[in-house]
Amino acid sequence: MIISILKRMTWALLLLLVQVLILDQVHPWGYGAPLLCPLIIITLPLGTSRIEALLWGFGVGFVADIFAGTSGISSAALTFIAFIQPPLLGLMAPRDFDEQLHPSFSAMGRWNYLQFILLLLFFHHVVYFALEGFSYFLLADIAISMGVSYVASLVLILLVERVRNPQK
Amino acid sequence: MHDFIDRIIAYVHWVLFLFLEALSGFLLFQYNHYQGSIWFTQANTVSGIVHEWESGILSYLRMPAENAALVRRNIILQHNLNVLRHTVPTQPSQGEAFSPSPSGELEGCCLSLIPARIIDNSVRKRDNMLVIDVGSEDGVAPEMGVVSGSGVVGIVSGVTPHHALVMSILNSHSSISCRLRGTEYFGYMKWTGGNPLRAYMDDVPRHAHIKKGDVIETSGFSNVFPAGIFLGKVAEIKNSSDGLAYELEILLGTDLANLRHVNVINNFSKAELDSLMAQ
Numbered sequence: 001m002i003i004s005i006l007k008r009m010t011w012a013l014l015l016l017l018v019q020v021l022i023l024d025q026v027h028p029w030g031y032g033a034p035l036l037c038p039l040i041i042i043t044l045p046l047g048t049s050r051i052e053a054l055l056w057g058f059g060v061g062f063v064a065d066i067f068a069g070t071s072g073i074s075s076a077a078l079t080f081i082a083f084i085q086p087p088l089l090g091l092m093a094p095r096d097f098d099e100q101l102h103p104s105f106s107a108m109g110r111w112n113y114l115q116f117i118l119l120l121l122f123f124h125h126v127v128y129f130a131l132e133g134f135s136y137f138l139l140a141d142i143a144i145s146m147g148v149s150y151v152a153s154l155v156l157i158l159l160v161e162r163v164r165n166p167q168k
Numbered sequence: 169m170h171d172f173i174d175r176i177i178a179y180v181h182w183v184l185f186l187f188l189e190a191l192s193g194f195l196l197f198q199y200n201h202y203q204g205s206i207w208f209t210q211a212n213t214v215s216g217i218v219h220e221w222e223s224g225i226l227s228y229l230r231m232p233a234e235n236a237a238l239v240r241r242n243i244i245l246q247h248n249l250n251v252l253r254h255t256v257p258t259q260p261s262q263g264e265a266f267s268p269s270p271s272g273e274l275e276g277c278c279l280s281l282i283p284a285r286i287i288d289n290s291v292r293k294r295d296n297m298l299v300i301d302v303g304s305e306d307g308v309a310p311e312m313g314v315v316s317g318s319g320v321v322g323i324v325s326g327v328t329p330h331h332a333l334v335m336s337i338l339n340s341h342s343s344i345s346c347r348l349r350g351t352e353y354f355g356y357m358k359w360t361g362g363n364p365l366r367a368y369m370d371d372v373p374r375h376a377h378i379k380k381g382d383v384i385e386t387s388g389f390s391n392v393f394p395a396g397i398f399l400g401k402v403a404e405i406k407n408s409s410d411g412l413a414y415e416l417e418i419l420l421g422t423d424l425a426n427l428r429h430v431n432v433i434n435n436f437s438k439a440e441l442d443s444l445m446a447q
């Protein structure tokens with residue numbers, strides 16, 4: 001139990017460092033940057049209690065917010081996907097799963113896992129950019145930022161997942 | 169009764185979810201009061217140290233570009249010096265009419281510059297902030313202006329002992345009092361998001377003679393910045409939304425996305441002026 005939490009913390013810390021030190025500094029075409037933090041929530045294993053998932057979402061978001069100067073935005077978006085991740089994973093996990101299924105390409109099947117990532121990342125970005133552009137009158141700008149960041153984040157997350165869990 | 173408690177427990181994650189979202193919302197709105205929330209920003213000690221460490225590595229990597237910029241700046245200054253050397257002695261009678269360059273005014277009787285390094289920066293958000301590596305112990309206080317070699321950067325909005333949070337000119341709350349160089353037409357420069365090199369100045373009267381390339385500089389009305397600091401050049405002249413004035417699109421002189429070294433302006437006369445205003 002403790003070991004798995006420590007492991008997850010190291011994983012979260014690694015992703016946060018990459019986010020803060022590298023990704024927050026790149027501004028592709030002046031629009032939204034890739035966001036890697038949702039991956040921490042996406043990879044929460046099956047059987048994680050909903051409370052635990054929520055605490056992970058808020059905790060990771062809070063730290064990401066402090067470093068990026070976006071107080072409240074990441075924590076709101078990550079708490080939101082942490083709320084829907086457990087039931088969504090329950091729906092999309094293969095029927096013959098074991099108790100501690102860790103979401104990945106090999107455990108869930110390529111197409112299933114891709115759908116899972118696409119959905120959670122989409123909800124994350126909708127909340128994130130809706131809050132960031134709060135009271136923003138240039139709706140087109142939010143849409144472009146969101147689109148650019150969605151594609152950039154997706155490519156990055158798929159890349160990390162590929163490295164972490166190479167297909168046979 | 170047991171049934172009731174069981175039901176509550178079954179829904180406790182909803183309560184926690186709503187509580188955490190409300191907490192995030194609170195942080196989001198609290199952030200509008202910059203001073204109050206400085207500990208929840210990039211300027212707090214822990215993230216300050218991490219960003220400083222990162223910026224140390226980055227500034228080492230960017231040294232060649234920085235050197236090139238300094239050399240270019242040196243050449244321009246040397247050229248200006250040459251021009252001045254030639255004009256000043258040949259016009260002894262007009263010596264008093266000669267106006268010093270804006271950068272010459274900077275270190276006058278009432279101003280001092282505190283050099284600083286940017287340790288965290290963003291240009292892609294709607295409300296961009298910077299963090300610099302000087303704080304209250306170096307003499308920095310809120311409401312001080314921050315400039316770079318190429319123009320205005322922002323205004324200090326909060327300080328911790330060793331860091332300061334600066335509201336960049338690329339922030340929807342930023343509003344810098346400015347004027348057209350050589351005229352008395354003044355207005356406020358604002359940024360509306362998007363391109364980090366474009367800002368707007370509104371309320372310029374229609375009878376003003378403006379052409380593309382005219383220089384926009386600080387007006388000195390706000391006392392945060394002394395008069396005459398370069399902001400940018402007029403890129404486009406448009407009608408304001410009510411059609412009664414011009415709205416100028418400004419090409420900013422400072423590329424905030426690519427900036428390392430800045431100076432904080434400590435305006436001694438500002439304190440005096442503020443106390444006079446308070447009376």
